[in-house]
Amino acid sequence: MADISVKDAPADPLSPEEIRADFPLFANREGIVFLDSAASSQKPIQVIEAMDHYYAFDHSNVHRAAYDLAEAATNDMEGARQRIARFIGVADSAELIFTKNATEALNLVARSWGAANLGEGDAIVLTQLEHHANIVPWQQLAAEKGFEIRWIDLADDGMLDLSDLDRILDGAKLLGLTAMSNVIGTIPPVRLLTDAAHASGALVCLDGCQSVPHMPTDVKELDVDFLAFSSHKMCGPTGIGALWARRHLLEDMPPFLGGGGMILDVNRDGFIPAGLPSKFEAGTPAIAEAVGFGAAVDYLESLGMDNVRAHEIQLTSYAMRSLKERFGSDITIHGPAEPDQRGAVMSMAYRDIHPHDLSQVLNQRQVCIRPGHHCAKPLMRYLGVGATARASWYIYNDTNDIDLLGDALEAAGEFFSI
Amino acid sequence: MSDLEDLYREIILDHYRSPRNRGELETPPAHRAEGFNPLCGDEIVVYLELDDESAGEDAVVSQVRIGGQGCSISQSSASMMSAAIVGKTVAEVEELTRSFKAMMSIHEGELDGDEAMPSGQPGESLGDLEALRGVVKFPVRIKCATLSWNTLAEGIEEALAD
CATH class of the missing domain: 3.90.1150.10 (Aspartate Aminotransferase, domain 1)
Incomplete structure (x- = not known):
């Protein structure tokens, strides 16, 4: 010893x-x-029991049904959404989109916002600290759209090298940034980077997978534009993650996956997408997982x-x-x-x-x-x-x-x- | 730690510490194949030179070099493989590869309680490679042991395709 x-x-x-x-x-x-x-x-056990209770007492599909049970399931899921949103400093829970995991949340940003806003002659910026989930979706899109990916290097002290930041950000449309390295633990100065990105006209897509479970998170203080995080790294179940983004961005972005639940109307000529958050939640959502995610947030808040x-x-x-x-x-x-x-x-x-x-x-x-x-x-x-x-x-x-x-x-x- | 000692036989650690045929070969005439184990980040590069590529299955492995980095299992397997295949024909190397993989899968089968599948007599022909038999008790490590063999197969395929 x-x-x-x-x-x-x-x-x-x-x-x-x-x-x-x-x-x-x-x-x-x-x-x-x-x-x-x-x-x-x-x-x-609080998370496990919340999911068990949901299945034993409240389960049906959510939304669009008149019976009490469906209302109970809907309330369980939407209640969880509100508590998870509040956990990251968000008052309007419609801005919180449930995804399969954080990887899907980042792919959503790339495939929806990125595909609509990035093209030849454009650039985005990533850092040497990123997880593949915040690299590969952008590389996939860049291969199709022909935009440039620039990199912020790591300095010898394990922190990001910000000496050339203004030049790297110049003209870029997005900064993809982890809030905490999943390998070496580095916590970059997110607010400083966000301010610099915004000054250059770039949005900030923050990967909060490692930070949200481990430290207080307030998207208003961080002033980021997108935040992706996952449930299973913060005491919640696997199979669910979340994307938060500013309402006006989500409203302007095209839907990601199409299907049931994400439309207002469909006819033979096309469809009208639903409002937030449904627009980005095609198909039956992970309801029990949302309930468990909510219970996980409650547990962490109690600590x-x-x-x-x-x-x-x-x-x-x-x-x-x-x-x-x-x-x-x-x-x-x-x-x-x-x-x-x-x-x-x-x-x-x-x-x-x-x-x-x-x-x-x-x-x-x-x-x-x-x-x-x-x-x-x-x-x-x-x-x-x-x-x-x-x-x-x-x-x-x-x-x-x-x-x-x-x-x-x-x-x-x-x-x-x- | 008996299982561990079974996994990390002395001969394995010896090949890990003093890898045989480490280095590179000029391409061409050699062929270069690269293999990755995405699970643990191991990378193996196999440089392979045949004496007469037009001889097909009868071509003889004249030189082999191993590059890359990885755990003791992947590195020792690559080292032992390199020592075992020089001077053998492509047909013999392919037979050795089958025997080696059979040794891995026989034991996978036994772990599941199945009967061993027929395998020829790998015990005789595998020599030092027998030491890797303990790997099968650690199913996630089987990929480490087979990485260099799969990479070698790609190298042979490429050499014969030319």
């Missing part, structure tokens, strides 16, 4: 041990050290997002300090040096053990980390590695998990030096 003094650390605003009691998985898999919440978080963020900064600080003290130059921690510039993910290299081999040995001790490129190959290329070993934490993790990670790393080091 690492002997690290914590006397100067402030008290943890969360109680991870009590929180773990809300998550059945931890009781069902005793001894598991789950350090992969950046890929997907575990689910509290307080400021507390979640403070807890994670403390844990990040402890992890960086204790692992460095324990392993010295045997461990490389990618990304910014300051814990408050980082989210709750830590990509590392340990000795010369390949991340895939490392995670295999860690698995023997029930320590769950994720090896690989984390769907961010441009960033991997920048780091000069094919893969990293990534540990990530959340509300239910504590310093003991970090110590167990350290113990497992030590065991892996011994194993591979046989």
Whole structure:
């Protein structure tokens, strides 16, 4: 065990041990050290029960039915939409579109807004930190429309290199930006970038997959134009994500997927799209998942997002300090040096053990980390590695998990030096 | 850690630490094929040179080099593969590939409780490659072990297509 003094650390605003009691998985898999919440978080009983209750008491298809049950289902889903919208500082819940996941939300922006507004001679800007979900949809569209994609590089300190920002943004129509790197944890200065983008006439499409689950989010403060995030990384179910955008943008954008539910009228000559949010929600939505997503937001609000963020900064600080003290130059921690510039993910290299081999040995001790490129190959290329070993934490993790990670790393080091 | 020791046999770690036939070959005359394991980011580059491409299945592998990066399983499998195929005809290499893949899938079958599928006698012909047998207990790692073989098959296909 690492002997690290914590006397100067402030008290943890969360109680991870009590929180773990809300998550059945931890009781069902005793001894598991789950350090992969950046890929997907575990689910509290409150979310699981909300979805069960919905199916047991309230389920029918939503909208367009006169019976009470359909009204109950509709109210459940729309209530969730309102609470999720409020969670990101949005009063008008019609601006919150449910999607299959954040990837679909970003594809929606590309295929609807992008296809209508980008063409030859245009440019958009992405950053070296982006997840493939905020790269590939734009590359697909660029191949069809012939617009340019420019890049904001990473600086040596793990933050974005903003030295040439004005030139890069000059004449661009969109800035695609992650609010928190899913690989090295970098939290870019979103508001500063948004102001610069707007000054150049570019809109901002923010990927909030890693930030919305882990810190307070207010789209008014961030002043972004689009925000995509997913439910399953923030205690909610898989199968649902969300896109928020300014109302006037959504009103001007053509529908993305066509079908039932998204029309006002259809005749043989064409159709009139429905109003928001239905215009972008073709087909039967993921109703139970929306209910679970709403319950997840309730759960996080009961903890307080400021507390979640403070807890994670403390844990990040402890992890960086204790692992460095324990392993010295045997461990490389990618990304910014300051814990408050980082989210709750830590990509590392340990000795010369390949991340895939490392995670295999860690698995023997029930320590769950994720090896690989984390769907961010441009960033991997920048780091000069094919893969990293990534540990990530959340509300239910504590310093003991970090110590167990350290113990497992030590065991892996011994194993591979046989 | 017995399963782990089964996975990481000493000979595997030896090939990982001291990979054989590491490097590049000039193309042409060599052919270059690239394989990716999107799961873990492993990349393998196989450079393959045949003595006489017009000989088809009877052409002999004269030189092989391996590039790229990856985990111990993918790298050691590539290294052992490179050592095993030099001097063999394309037909023999294809037979070896079948045996190697059979070794992987036999065990997949056994894990599912199925009867082993017939495989010839891979034990004799596989030599050092036998050490990778432990991989089948870790199904997600099978792709690591087969990556170089699939890449080699592409290289052969390309060489013979010319």
